[in-house]
Amino acid sequence: MSTQDRLIESTRELLWERGYVGTSPKAIQERAGAGQGSMYHHFKGKPDLALAAITRTAEELRGAAERALGGAGSAYERIAAYLTRERDVLRGCPVGRLTMDPDVVADDRLRAPVDETLGWLRGRLAQIVQEGLDQGEFPPGLDPDETAALLVATVQGGYVLARSSGSPEAFDTAVRGALALLRPHA
């Protein structure tokens, strides 16, 4: 792995653990085993490096989500597969947590990949809900966009509940609540 790659990976880890405000170039360099000059040779500064890290994390998240959502099974089963996929719940969402970082939200270039990822996820879930409607799996009145937003919010909010209590239990409980309301029972 190149020094450049190690810098990006270290930044990804630190952004996940401590957020943008809580992550210093010095900490990144130490974790990557690189010096000051090395970092500033490859990247213009902290925002530039963060953008590279966030972009890579966003791509990975889309891949992981698509592996669950694009699998086999009914619409409900694919949604359930996504909601219950293996997660390091107490670490939170590496993309969603960035929305609580004031310096990320204030910078359009840093916020863009976050917004695109969550927007893509909402759209992808809405597609699947629509498929479920077409198959008569869900009640005809169900709104795909609203339901998709609800599902993404459940996951993001589940992380908040879990981290607040220090246990993944609350995340799973919220997810079960969502699946119970969505489950076809006709």
Added chain:
Amino acid sequence: MSTQDRLIESTRELLWERGYVGTSPKAIQERAGAGQGSMYHHFKGKPDLALAAITRTAEELRGAAERALGGAGSAYERIAAYLTRERDVLRGCPVGRLTMDPDVVADDRLRAPVDETLGWLRGRLAQIVQEGLDQGEFPPGLDPDETAALLVATVQGGYVLARSSGSPEAFDTAVRGALALLRPHA
């Protein structure tokens, strides 16, 4: 308002805007119009002041929630009143956002009021769901705890979606999705 109160209020604002890691004693003092010595006279340090601020914010949040949840109307109507109550959506939740602050989650004394507040909210909502079940308002299989966790997660996750997109729209969409699934249609 006393200097002590101004320090707490300034801390509350800054914790909401920038989180714990992003809030410095200096910034607090400037906003409160107080000097260094003044702050360290009233509080032992940053964690001590943050605890006072978080405690007060948590109390206010419970009050605001109870005003919606303890009102008149059916269970569904009170839940809807809570979900759609006036919110400064793009500012996020002053309590929930603290769960993304590593230094808050790592400190049991700071995490406690956050956990207690979200725990109380889950319990209060579960109570109301149970009332709805008793009244035959909701389908008999509905689990109060799961549903309550789902509702709190919807709100917390709705903030994430809204801040990601820079618009409150996504929050409202997720809330509509939750209310649509919960609405009595018998």
Added chain:
DNA sequence: GTCTATAGAGTGATAGAC
């Protein structure tokens, strides 16, 4: 491409005068 040296500003806190 990587290193060390340096810089000005900020961080969180203490000391002691008033």
Added chain:
DNA sequence: GTCTATCACTCTATAGAC
């Protein structure tokens, strides 16, 4: 109870040698 002075340290970045 509030102020200023000071502290050791960290933050983000630049300069320039190798």
